[in-house]
Amino acid sequence: MKKFLFALLASGLITGSAQARDQLSLAGSSTVLPFATIIAEEMGKNPKFKTPVVESGGSSVGKKGVCEGIGTQFIDIGNASSRMKASELEFCNKNGVDVTEIKVGYDGIAVANSLQGETLTISKADLGMALTAEVPACYEGSGRNYNCDEWIANPFKKWSDINPSYPALDIRVYGPPTTSGTRASFAEMVNQKAYCGKEPIAKKASAARGDKKGKKCRAMRTDGAYIEAGEQDNLIVQKLQEDPNAYGIFGFSYLDQNTDTLQSAIVDDTPATFELIASGDYAISRSLWFYVKHAHVGVVPGMDEYMKTWTKNWGPDGILSDAGMVPMPEAERASYAKAMTDLPKLTADMLKK
Template sequence: MLKKTLALTALATVAIAGTAEARDQIRAVGSSTVYPFSTVVAENFAKSTGNKAPVIESTGTGGGFKLFCAGVGPEHPDLSNASRRIKKSELETCEKNGVKDVVEVKVGYDGIVVANSKASKQMSVTREQLFRALAKEVPVNGQWVANPYKKWSDIDASLPAQEIEVLGPPPTSGTRDAFVELVMDTACEKLPEAKALKDAGKDKDLKAKCQSIREDGAYIEAGENDNLIVQKLDANKNSFGIFGYSFMEENAEKVQGSKVDGKEPTFENIASSAYVVSRPLFVYVKKAHVGTIPGIDGFMKEFSSEKAWGDDGYLTNKGLIPMPKEERAKFAKAVAEMKTLSAGDL
């Protein structure tokens, strides 16, 4: 019986591999922030190797992981771009569905900007003010209440006397996850009312208060299409949009980033961590597809080459903030060795 089971397993593996060979084009899904970087790498990879350019889809980080972790075989993506690290629960879903060997490659850094039209005045805002503008509930006179702020100036007289209207990413987006972690959580946890909840052991309630975005029209989910946000900012000079620094750079003639905690979202400030709303970017590789779907190893070597992600690489020209040299060497080695990730690493 055991021999029969082993034989069937071997046949199934061969069948998957054989079928996968019928697909001659790499497929990547995931983050809208990493999308433009992956697209440029795909173009350069195709030019230098003669391979077909990989198909890159912008599905959002969370949506990308759902597709990536659904299984092994040609009907499933080979790579998942992410603007945050994979969660332990997502890696466990991968393993449950047979995606047991996942390679993690950090590719660089990006900042998250709160941008508006260049035709408007640049805003200077703190993380606490952003929390008070966007949270579903905020503390007023020591009590948590439904967000009462209609205008920015309701929060602080130094802010614009205009309606709060922020176009931002949906819950499936890594940019949304990172914004919540770096801005909402960080600001909220410093509030006395939040500390009181923590001291009372109400961690679940604290998490809900700190991470829930208002749903009364002040925050508008704009999908994964950052181009659409820029168009709306151009049309409505009083609105703001949340997206990656690299996308702001691409549209520098139309939009500008707000100062956050006194620092502008510039390349230098993000690289030095002076601008606090910054995060790492990743590409995850399905090791079972390497050598089966042609070109995955070559594509990742292109991505992790100095000519791509180095200090003077072509991705830097697209707005990617490069990792320090030692960190680049670490992840280039992970690509060369196809070093896999385990739940214990998270």
């Protein structure tokens, strides 16, 4: 009897006052949310299982939530549109939580606006320059032209302040908050790598302040040019439909589902389209993930079935593709389908690949 009770404790079924769950609990990325919801609803058609509960909150909520502990008061799977970092995995290890990393497909980060507004055609570096919190003090129009190594609060008010060919409109961009994987990916790919990593003045100034990789450039403006609109991307879509002079940042699937009212910006000569994301040619593309908690597999009903439901629907002809998710190549799908069965423990070395 003592061994039996110990086994229950280890599996998380006895956790103080927590009650055993009979349905899966997931949380995380608002970009992964619509796809995870589709899979949950498909799984719910099987009378053997209850429909999983899928919540948003942002990628950081998904990755932190799955790592917080073992037991039915914690989520089973964390969804993310940005890959787990070594520091986030350390939090898992600290709490004795083993996870498996599953890539499920690809997505583009769309920059879009109302069809009633002016299409934004812009370089990725200039997009970063428009939205990063600080810029070097030697740009024309910055108001101070004497010290390229000095950083000042971003002074650009209009897109045309950066390049006369851009719209003469106030820079006003609705986007996700700091908890969002979409924001983290955008800030890294656009602000950090495209602007501070490649634009000559910003690259030199970043090195001068001891920031050769440009990580400080990830900070977004807080002066009204960039407006946090919460974790629900559909709220950003609504804002753009109401304000034709504003632009928004969100997952491609939300643009794909609203092409009757929204249009993509042209970033580095490419619009956000299914085909260009699939080919890797779209300028702001990223992978989508979820993280599976080992200790809950075989304990909370439906973990295996949930993963199998993904593999049945994530191909080019599946319902996820119809919803705007860009499928992985066949070999990659096979690799991650195998990971769902083998459940390899995620390690810091694996995150370096």
